[in-house]
């Protein structure tokens with residue numbers, strides 16, 4: 001059976017106008033994302049990566065061209081329809097995790113589920129399961145501030161995938177992390193998405209992320225200039241996600 005197409009972008013153009021200045025951020029992008037694949041787009045600063053991601057994510061509108069998500073043409077959709085589609089089909093991961101600072105890890109993952117109409121009990125169960133999958137079983141009640149950068153991104157991954165989205169869109173997900181942590185985060189993103197059968201589209205400057213791509217594309221000046229098809233998969237053997245260790249007991253006295 002043919003792999004289903006999840007995102008289809010055709011002749012996409014985006015022009016920004018600021019006063020007298022016009023920037024053509026996208027100049028005719030054609031791109032297809034299939035079910036459950038892990039695709040990376042790299043390219044120099046200003047080449048249009050974030051613009052493309054935001055349009056696919058329905059956060060921004062194209063000037064012309066079409067975007068089809070899971071069989072639906074979104075270009076003519078009203079805001080209400082777009083919000084619904086975004087809530088149910090798309091998960092986002094950004095460079096800075098965008099977690100809500102006053103909510104615990106568990107509550108941050110739960111929130112979009114409740115917003116999408118899930119009942120509290122199944123929402124809590126699903127959120128716990130997702131956090132366990134990304135290795136954070138021992139950090140459920142931590143606030144974002146009480147987590148490391150890598151752990152915060154793990155929460156963001158759990159949150160993005162919690163509502164069974166078809167697509168994960170990630171903009172520089174490792175941009176704020178050191179190489180080793182970044183590499184762990186990509187691995188977790190890859191494995192968690194595969195488990196959920198979700199497609200992942202990452203835009204990044206990070207060669208560590210590009211190295212892990214099943215398909216790698218390059219953008220320049222608002223178009224996709226290079227693309228590789230299926231790459232060998234040996235780089236990405238599935239292995240168990242390493243959970244973070246339990247917290248040491250909080251104590252003021254120093255052991256002798």
Ligand SMILES: Nc1ncnc2c1ncn2[C@@H]1O[C@H](COP(=O)(O)OP(=O)(O)OP(=O)(O)O)[C@@H](O)[C@H]1O
Pocket residue numbers: 016017018023024025043044045046047048049050051052
């Ligand atoms: N809201 C906006 N208003 C006006 N111009 C914009 C806006 N957003 C982006 N641009 C311009 O569009 C072009 C593409 O920007 P975009 O953010 O998509 O690049 P990028 O590839 O994500 O770059 P980076 O790697 O630095 O994140 C740039 O020239 C940018 O200045």
Ligand SMILES: [Mg+2]
Pocket residue numbers: 049050051171
């Ligand atoms: Mg960008």
